[in-house]
Amino acid sequence: MMSAMDPPLQERVYLGLKADYLAGHFVPGKRIDIQDLANRHRSSKTPVREAAFIFVGEGLFMHHTDGGFLVPIPExxxxxxxxxxxxxxxxxxxxxxxxxxxxxxxxxxxxxxxxxxxxxxxxxxxxxxxxxxxxxxxxxxxxxxxxxxxxxxxxxxxxxxxxxxxxxxxxxxxxxxxxxxxxxxxxxxxxxxxxxxxxxxxxxxxxxxxxxxx
CATH class of the missing domain: 1.20.120 (Four Helix Bundle (Hemerythrin (Met), subunit A))
Incomplete structure (x- = not known):
């Protein structure tokens, strides 16, 4: 479910991150740089975090112990x-x-x-x-x-x-x-x-x- 902040921007960032994910852009187990993604998708860090939280709900991301997110390596x-x-x-x-x-x-x-x-x-x-x-x-x-x-x-x-x-x-x-x-x-x-x-x-x-x- 998208946030109410700016639906067009939020959806664009979410879809952009999903394209990154499917393109193998991330390294499983490595902390994801939110600022880097924000720069990549021409947005602030807030919509990137919102999209990342949705990814957590979908089982694609998990929270990193030092903060932020990562692609999990399943046992x-x-x-x-x-x-x-x-x-x-x-x-x-x-x-x-x-x-x-x-x-x-x-x-x-x-x-x-x-x-x-x-x-x-x-x-x-x-x-x-x-x-x-x-x-x-x-x-x-x-x-x-x-x-x-x-x-x-x-x-x-x-x-x-x-x-x-x-x-x-x-x-x-x-x-x-x-x-x-x-x-x-x-x-x-x-x-x-x-x-x-x-x-x-x-x-x-x-x-x-x-x-x-x-």
């Missing part, structure tokens, strides 16, 4: 929960779509460019999943899937440090060259999420091993 258990919830939401969206609608949703997604950046690959994943949600025609489904994709955005950027794997996964998700697209897409979406969940489980096990040896 592995939290990330596992987010990934499982995201997979369940996408599967639920797919359950109400006939195959022609699934094909149209995937055709609307841009193709994965060769040598795409980590941000581009993360944005492509968001586009695929939000397109499937939008195809349901259910506004609530679109809103919740989009918000969850935004929370997963920086973990996807980090995950795209292995670009070949990320490109292959995204290309597979959008490939229509199968006889039973619904079945194939459900299998691909499950594999996409399970790989990331397993990676976080490995991190947890590694951390436990370190704790035992110390």
């Amino acid at each position: 592995p258990l939290e990330l596992i929960e987010l990934l499982r919830w995201h997979m369940q939401l996408i599967m639920a969206c797919m359950s109400g779509l006939r195959e022609p609608a699934l094909r149209r949703a995937l055709q609307q997604c841009s193709t994965v460019a060769k040598d795409a950046s980590a941000v581009d690959l993360a944005s492509q994943a968001m586009e695929i999943f939000t397109s499937l949600a939008d195809a349901t025609g259910n506004n609530q489904a679109s809103v919740h899937v989009r918000r969850l994709n935004e929370r997963l955005h920086y973990s996807r950027i980090a995950d795209a440090g292995e670009p070949t794997t990320a490109e292959r996964e995204l290309s597979a998700l959008t490939s229509p060259r199968v006889a039973d697209l619904r079945k194939a897409l459900r299998r691909r979406i499950e594999a996409y999420h399970v790989r990331k969940i397993c990676r976080q489980e490995e991190i947890i096990q590694f951390s436990k091993g370190d704790a035992v040896t110390q």
Whole structure:
């Protein structure tokens, strides 16, 4: 919800910060310079803080211990929960779509460019999943899937440090060259999420091993 100070300015700053966030402008765990953002978006610090508080409510920012804000680095258990919830939401969206609608949703997604950046690959994943949600025609489904994709955005950027794997996964998700697209897409979406969940489980096990040896 926007403040009553100056709706046009407040909305412009909020949308500008959201564009910065999706463009990978922030470094997770690093304190965000409010004055720098105010200069960037040609405003005072007040509308930037107002927008940052909204981001906190959306789970995109958190308060820094020294004041200000930062993009949080989710703990592995939290990330596992987010990934499982995201997979369940996408599967639920797919359950109400006939195959022609699934094909149209995937055709609307841009193709994965060769040598795409980590941000581009993360944005492509968001586009695929939000397109499937939008195809349901259910506004609530679109809103919740989009918000969850935004929370997963920086973990996807980090995950795209292995670009070949990320490109292959995204290309597979959008490939229509199968006889039973619904079945194939459900299998691909499950594999996409399970790989990331397993990676976080490995991190947890590694951390436990370190704790035992110390």
